[in-house]
Structures are given as structure tokens and as C-alpha cells.
Amino acid sequence: xLRTFLISALSLLTVxxxxxxxxxxxxxxxxxxxxxxxxxxxxxDVAPTPHIDRIGKEGALFxxxxxxxxxxxxxxxxxxxxxxxxxxxxxxxxxxxxxGSQITLPKLLQGAGYxxxxxxxxxxxxxxxxxxxxxILPGQGNYYNPQFISAxxxxxxxxxxxxxxxxxxxxxxxxGRDPKKPFLLMCQHKAPHRNWTPALRHIGAYKGKTLPQxxxxxxxxxNRSTTLKTQRMTIAKDFSWGHDMKFHxxxxxxxHFTHLGNGEYERMDDExxxxxxxxxxxxxxxxxxxxxxxxxxxxQITEWKHQxxxxxxLLSVKAVDESVGRVLEYLETxxxxxxxxxxxxxxxxxxxxxxxxxxxxWMFEESLAMPFLIRWPGTVQPGRKTEAxxxxxxxAPTLLEAAGLTVPAAMQGKSFLPVxxxxxxxxNEAIYYAYYGENTHSVAQHDGVRTSTHKLMYFPVTKEWQLxxxxxxxxxxxxxxxxxxxxxxxxxxxxxxxxxxxxxxVNDAAVPKDRLKEDWWGKRxxxxxxxxxxxxxxxxxxxxxxxxxxxxxxGKAAFDQTFxxxxxxxxxxxxxxxxxxxxxxxxxxxNGLKPKAVNLLIGTNNTxxxxxxxxxxxxxxxxxxxxIRDRSPDTKIILNHVFPRSANKDDELRKLNDEVNxxxxxxxxxxxxxxxxxxxxxxxxxxxxxxxxxxxxxxxxPASYEKWAKAISAKLKEIGVQP
Ligand code: CA
Numbered sequence: 258x259l260r261t262f263l264i265s266a267l268s269l270l271t272v273x274x275x276x277x278x279x280x281x282x283x284x285x286x287x288x289x290x291x292x293x294x295x296x297x298x299x300x301x302d303v304a305p306t307p308h309i310d311r312i313g314k315e316g317a318l319f320x321x322x323x324x325x326x327x328x329x330x331x332x333x334x335x336x337x338x339x340x341x342x343x344x345x346x347x348x349x350x351x352x353x354x355x356x357g358s359q360i361t362l363p364k365l366l367q368g369a370g371y372x373x374x375x376x377x378x379x380x381x382x383x384x385x386x387x388x389x390x391x392x393i394l395p396g397q398g399n400y401y402n403p404q405f406i407s408a409x410x411x412x413x414x415x416x417x418x419x420x421x422x423x424x425x426x427x428x429x430x431x432x433g434r435d436p437k438k439p440f441l442l443m444c445q446h447k448a449p450h451r452n453w454t455p456a457l458r459h460i461g462a463y464k465g466k467t468l469p470q471x472x473x474x475x476x477x478x479x480n481r482s483t484t485l486k487t488q489r490m491t492i493a494k495d496f497s498w499g500h501d502m503k504f505h506x507x508x509x510x511x512x513h514f515t516h517l518g519n520g521e522y523e524r525m526d527d528e529x530x531x532x533x534x535x536x537x538x539x540x541x542x543x544x545x546x547x548x549x550x551x552x553x554x555x556x557q558i559t560e561w562k563h564q565x566x567x568x569x570x571l572l573s574v575k576a577v578d579e580s581v582g583r584v585l586e587y588l589e590t591x592x593x594x595x596x597x598x599x600x601x602x603x604x605x606x607x608x609x610x611x612x613x614x615x616x617x618x619w620m621f622e623e624s625l626a627m628p629f630l631i632r633w634p635g636t637v638q639p640g641r642k643t644e645a646x647x648x649x650x651x652x653a654p655t656l657l658e659a660a661g662l663t664v665p666a667a668m669q670g671k672s673f674l675p676v677x678x679x680x681x682x683x684x685n686e687a688i689y690y691a692y693y694g695e696n697t698h699s700v701a702q703h704d705g706v707r708t709s710t711h712k713l714m715y716f717p718v719t720k721e722w723q724l725x726x727x728x729x730x731x732x733x734x735x736x737x738x739x740x741x742x743x744x745x746x747x748x749x750x751x752x753x754x755x756x757x758x759x760x761x762x763v764n765d766a767a768v769p770k771d772r773l774k775e776d777w778w779g780k781r782x783x784x785x786x787x788x789x790x791x792x793x794x795x796x797x798x799x800x801x802x803x804x805x806x807x808x809x810x811x812g813k814a815a816f817d818q819t820f821x822x823x824x825x826x827x828x829x830x831x832x833x834x835x836x837x838x839x840x841x842x843x844x845x846x847x848n849g850l851k852p853k854a855v856n857l858l859i860g861t862n863n864t865x866x867x868x869x870x871x872x873x874x875x876x877x878x879x880x881x882x883x884x885i886r887d888r889s890p891d892t893k894i895i896l897n898h899v900f901p902r903s904a905n906k907d908d909e910l911r912k913l914n915d916e917v918n919x920x921x922x923x924x925x926x927x928x929x930x931x932x933x934x935x936x937x938x939x940x941x942x943x944x945x946x947x948x949x950x951x952x953x954x955x956x957x958x959p960a961s962y963e964k965w966a967k968a969i970s971a972k973l974k975e976i977g978v979q980p
Contacts, residue, residue, distance in 0.1 A: 277371075277439040277660050278633065279597040283584060284443060285577050286329060286378055286450040287617060288603035290626050292574055296320070299469050300567070300609065305462075305575040308582035309630060312601050316632030317641040317677065323688050323707065324605045324649045327617045327624045328695070329397075329450070330355070330380045332604035332649055337361040339653035339668030341691065341761050343768040344880070346843030347381060348693040352771055355381035356843045358888050360665055362653040363387035366441050369662055372434045377422040377445035390433055392425050394418070398447045400454040400573075401524045415526075417456045419448045419576040423583050430587060439660070444584065448573040449607075451615070452500045454521045455572030457529060461536040462575070463568040470563060471610040473732055475556070478612075480735040482714070482721045484701035490608070490616040492566065493559045495698075501615075502565055503537055510548060513558055563610050570609065598659060599632045602652075611732070618700040620690050620714050621733050625707070633659075637677050645676045645684040646709060667887060669761055689757040693768070704763075706754045713738075713750035724750060764870075766863050766877030769840035772832075781830060786845040788826065794851055795826040796980060797973075800838060800881070801858040804900065804956060805829025812962030819966035822980035826852070834862045834869075835877025842884050851889045854978045856933075856969055857881065858897035860921075861955070864913040865902070871916035878921050882930060893976050895969060896925060898934040902955050906944030933972050938964045 291298030295310040295318055325335045326342045334347035338361055342348045347355045363373045364387030372389050379385055379393035392407040403418045404411055405425075414421050426444040434440050474492070478485035489495045497517035498508035508516050525533060544561055547553050553561075581601060588594040606626040608614035617624035627649060631637055650670030657664050658672040675681040687708045694702035705714035705723075712733070714723040724738035724747050737743045758764065772778040797820060799805045806829035808816040816825075828846055830837065838859055860878060863869040878896070885892055898918040903911045918934075925932045939950050939961065946954055950961050957965065973979075 276596070279439050279593060280366075280441045280656055280660070281584060281588065281597055281599045282441070282443045282445075283581055283599065283601045284377075284445040285574075285601075285603040286445075286447055287605065287607040288449055288574060288577070288628055289607040289609050289623060290628055291609050291611075291623070292449075292571060292607075293628055295630065296628065299471060300571065303463070303466075303468055304571060306578045308578050308585060309601050309628075311585065312581070312599055312630040312632045313640075313642075315634075315639050316599070316630060316637045317643060319629040319631075319647055320642060320644055321646040321709070322602070322627045322629035322648070323625050323646070323690070324627050325688075325690060326692055327605040327619065327690075328692070329378075329604050330382075332627075333379070333381060333445075335649045336604075336652050337363060339650050339664070339670040341650060341669055341689065341763070342693065343691070343763055343839075344667075344669060344761070346769055346839070348769060349695045350380075350697075351695050352773060352844075353382070354844050355383045356847070357381075357383045357386040358847070358849055360667065360887065361387050362656060363441060363443075365657060365662060365665070366660060369660065370438055371660065372438045372440040373443075374426075374429050374433070374440070375443040375445065376425045376429065377443075378447045378450075379445070390429055394447060397450065399524055400447065400452075400521050401529060402526070403447075417576065419446050419456065419573075419580055422446055423580040427583065427587055430584075430591070430593075441656075444580070446577050446580065448577050449570050452519070452521055453566065453569035453573045455569060456576045457532045459572040459575050460533065462572055464536075464540075468564060468567050468571075470560065473612050473734065474559070474563060474610045476612040476734070481733075482701070482703075482716050482723055482736070483719055484703075484716055484721070485612075488614075488698055488700050490618075490698040490700070491613045492562050492610060492615055493555070493613060496562050496566070496615070502562065503569070504541055504545070505538075509545070513548075559613075566615060567609055570607075595634050597633075598656070600652075601628060601630045602649075603628050604649075616698055618692055618695075618698060620692065620703060620705050620707075620712065622727075622731070625690060631677065633677060638679050641679070643676060643682060644709070645673060645682055646686075646688060646707075647673050647676070647684045648688045651684065667883070687753050687757060689754075689761055689763070691763065691768075704758075706750060706757050708750070708753065711746060711750055713747075713754055715754065722747075722751075762876055762880060764873040764876060765867070766835045766869055766873045767839070767880050768836055769843050770836040771840045771844070772830075772837055778830060778832075782841060782844075782846065785826075785828060785841075786848065789846070789848050789850065792824065792826070794824070796823040796853045796978075797825045798828055798850065798852045798855045799825065800828045800855055801897075802829060802833040802862055803831035804861075805856075805858055806831050807956060807962065811957065811959050812966070814959060815963040815966040819970050826850075832862060833859070834866060835859050835874060835881060838881055839877065839884065842881070847884070847888060849888075852892050854893045854895060854973060854976070855885055856895045856897065858899070860899040860917050861902055861914060864899070864910050864917070865955070868910070868913060871913055871920055874913075874917045875920035878917070879924055882924055886929065890929070892929070893978060894930045895933050895972050895976075896921060896930055898932065898936060900951075900955075901936050901940055901944075901946050902951075904946050904954055906940075911946075931972060931976055933968060935965060935968060938968065 290296040292304045293306045294301045294304045295313040324332045330350045334345045338345040367373045374390040385391045404413045498514040499519035500517040606624045654664040654670045654672040658674045673684040691704035703716045712725045722738045723736040725733045863874040899914040
């Protein structure tokens, strides 16, 4: 009986394993919806995308797929983690490094028996984890004769990047994988990212044609946030002489072009340069002659720039589309197609002249939207077009469910598998978006929510709100947040915004933030990373602000005496708030640590610096605990009550800390998270804090450090942690 049961259970498992779908994730960089024919936008008639369109014809096309943060690295991090940027720690391309120790889609699939590969643009700085095979571009990579990095090192190849990524991907499908296992292939193109350099076989294809121009090409940015006027991503003023417009030599017209030269051209060999120049130089000479004559108006110059840009952009897309065609053809001839999910997407959208812009970052539709076309024979109804609102954080949960796996609770996205199966036609009621600001292009930090009909945006630096009626004003030319007719909509959207920020655990205390502008802080951060690399895994980590850092000074004698038998690591940084601790953990100070215990004391600077709402500070503390628990589930955390501050128990800051402690009690489970409250040791019977205990009513003296050391030591004993 048991034997029969086991055999049938086993055969069931085998069947299930055999039926698990393969996943081919075809991905590009900065591909706007308007540049895909199937989406029917401004360039539908000229966009060279028959193969991408085919995925939509044989599968489904999602009209409302949005990113959570519209830039290259962050969008990729959202996709593989299923989490918003502040939760996966990769907020911007400026200084962040992706923390590869976290749970990701490829890791979970790999753990479930999938073969996993990523080929092409990765752009997350740290080495890919969770992939059986990877061959990636360094950073942004190059269009011509690019380098690739694999587990065996760096290698330069001759040829065009999009073609090489396709060759490598097909080679892995044919020869690299274990054919007995299901697989995930992430084939990720650099194109059509700036500087939009097409393949030689495509250049000149739009010669003599005038391509359409967006209605808002000469947007004056009235009626919206003042920050729209301070960005630097306009076609009129912010295109460079060489890099963007492909002129050679010295910039002759600094009033019209910035100075960046064309590095991609410099990478070409002599033959490639010759073929390139044969097409570009006659056009360049003609336009520059007109410029020198001084007869062109600024408007005409902008229009010429737009034509040069849109043609190069669409031709860069053309090779991506051919790549999609080659992969589809292989899936068909190999017989893999019938059990393979094929997705075409891109890390965000892009401005093709709308609002006078190129680039992305803004929460406006053009760069918020991501293409999403999916073919899955037998599951997705061919030819379906859906308005279901999905976001890139939903991709991982959906693909995990498609592979029959459970979605980890920590993933913030929601599976839209029921939409794919045709059981539902709705996904999210609203999506949350956050852009954290970067140096490039001076786009101001903002976040917001979008529903099917409206969009609310908030700019924290200028404290401006914007509300758009997407039905009446799809081009987002006028914010109606001041319009009395929209008062109730504004109210609803602000509530939605607050709701989503609570749901996704977003606030200043919970969003990782560096202090790299302070030299000592960056130096200490780098030293700590080196120390971890050298010393290996510590038994005890002390995590916090100046009070923790003080173990190295006023607390040193007590520390050495009490913890001398342990391997210790002090991650205390003077002046840090919860958000800085989060940034440090995400950016190398944790780096695979599995300590026996962490002594955590943080929060008093959230109170002292900005009088942060206790619920927000407590959320920051929670995310620090979550971070440690995710990566080292056996580590025990001693969560110290934020120390009392100020002499009087009724002092405002004291009370804020008390409230933080009351809220943080919810995180104590007596199994992995334990509480330590020093206030009975530090306070007089009436709640007064004296200078005998804390000379500045905030920091400890050596005698107080001794008391704290004893209390931690006793707690370690109580929870079974020994050297
Ligand atoms: Ca991108």
C-alpha cells in the first residue's frame, strides 16, 4: 500500500518536474512602448519590431506594466528580488552596490532544480549570484567590440553587442545547459541604451525619411512641478556633440551641444569606421554647413537633433528585434517553444522627444511604462491585450508561481499568474513608484502612486504635489492638484499614497541613505569592509551609532574585559540613524556574515536629528532586523531599547524614544530577537537621567559602559551565546 503510494507520488513529482516551464526572459535597456509597433504608439508605423510584436500576437500584451524606479540598475534589482528599491538596497546607480546575498528569483529557481543563466547587461556592480552560467557586460557595456565578464575573467570580442549577446544566449541554449532540467535564461541587451549606436547593417535605413515628432517636443514645463525646468535631459540643450549626435572632432557649437565625444566610434576598427563614416559623414557635413551659415532657427536645430536621435534609437532597436527573432526561431526548431514562457520587456521606458526629453527617471508615463509581452502556449490566450496593472516587482512572484514554487513572504510584488491564465483581468489597483535622485540629468527626487485613472507625485525637496488626470490629460501637461474640482480625487490619492507607503514600508527611516559626503564616514565604512574581509566571520556584531562606536573609546576597557573572548566587530558609526545603518548593511558591511549574535542599538538620532515619528523610526529598526534575519536566520539579535535621553522623563525627545521602544517590542520573539532595556540601570527611581550616568545626557561614561557590558554579557548567557 505504502509502496504503491510512494511510486505514484514519485511519478507525480517526475511529471510535475517535466512540465515545469522553461523561462526565456528577453530584456532590453530603455525600450519605450512607443518604439514597439504592437503598442500602437507614435512610432508604430516605423518601429522595426516584427518579432517582438509576434510574442504579443502569439501571447499577451500588457498595456500597463510599470517600473518601481525608472533607471537601469534599480529596475533590474526590483525584477530579481520582487521588492521595491529601498527593500533590495539598490536605489540608484550613483553609489550603490547590489547586495547579492539576498533572496532572488534566479536563486529560488536554481534551488528548485532550474538551470539559470544571465547573458548581457547585468549592471548591478556585484558579481551575479544564483546563476549556473553568466557572461555579462561590465557596467553599461559597449556597442562595438565589447568586453564581457564571466566566471573565468574578462574577454574582449569583435562585433556588435546585440549580436554577441544573442550568439552567447543561443550557444548556452544549444550547448551549455543540462537538457534534462528546466531553465531560466535572462538574455539582456544593452541596446537601445544611450548612445544609441546601431549595427553597421542597419545604419542609414531611415535615410531621407522624416520620422514623426511628439506633440510635446517643445514643452515649456508650465503647470507642473518647478523641478521640470531644472532637469538636464532636453533634446534642445543636453545632447552632446560626439556621444549623442555622432559628430567628429571638436565641438564647434557649444551653445547647441555639450562636449562629450563619441567613445563608441573610437572602439570601432578601421573597417567599421569606414562603413560608419560613409553613411553619417555626408549628413553631418550638410547639417554642419547649415549651422555655420547661421540660417537655422533653434527650433530647426532641435528638430534635426530629434531626427538624428530617433533614427539611431529605432535602428538600435532593430538589432534587438532580430535577436528576438533568432531566439524564437531556435525555440521552435528545437521543440522547446511549447513548454517555454517567452517574455519581452525592458528595464524602463524612455522619452523619445515627449516633453522635449530623452532619458527616463520621471514618473511620467513614457518612462514609467515597461513593455511586457508574454507567450506561454497552452496558458496565455494568443492575441490578448490587457489593461491589468502590473509592476516589475510582480515579475518574480509570477514566474515563481508559474514554476510551481511558493513566493517568499518578504517579496513585495504579487503574482499575476491568474491574469496570464485568463482567470482575472485585474492585478494591482494602484502601484507605488520612487525615484531617489541621482547626479546625472538633475532629475529631482520624487515618488508617487498611479491608479488606472490618476497619478499623484510628490517632490520632497520642493514639497510639491502633482496630480494628473490620465483620462483627460494622458500627456500629463497640467497638474490639477490645485483645481477645486479635483479636491476629492486629491484626497483619495493622498490616502492611497500613504497606504502604499505603509504597505511597502517606505519612510525616511526605512530608506537606505549614505553619508559619503562626510569623509570620515566613507573611510570608516571602507575600513570595516576590509576588516570583515580580513578577519572573517565574527561571533558578535555591535551595530548602531556613536554609543556603539564608543566601545572603541570610553567603553574600551569594559569592552575588552567583557568581550575579550569573542571575535567581535564594531559597526557603530557616530551620528547614524536607522537609514544609514541600512545603507551600510546593504553596501558591504554585512557581506555574508553569520554571527552568533548582534547587539543592536539605533534610533536616538532619528529622534534627535529630525524628531522622526516613532512609527517611522520603529519601521527602520524593523527593516534592520529583517535584513539580518533574511541573511542569517540563526543569528540572535539583542534589540536594545533606545537609551533614555534628556534629564526629565517628560522631555519631548525622551518621550519619542519611549514610544519607539514601545513599538519595537512587537519585533521581540524571544527566539531570535531579544529585548534589553537599560533604563532601570541608567535612570533614577523618578525617571530622571543624571550626568553621573550620561555626562551629556545622551552618551555613556566608562562606568555606564561597564554596566551595559555586564547586561549584554548576562543576556548572551541567558540566550545561550558563548565565545
Ligand atoms: Ca535602462
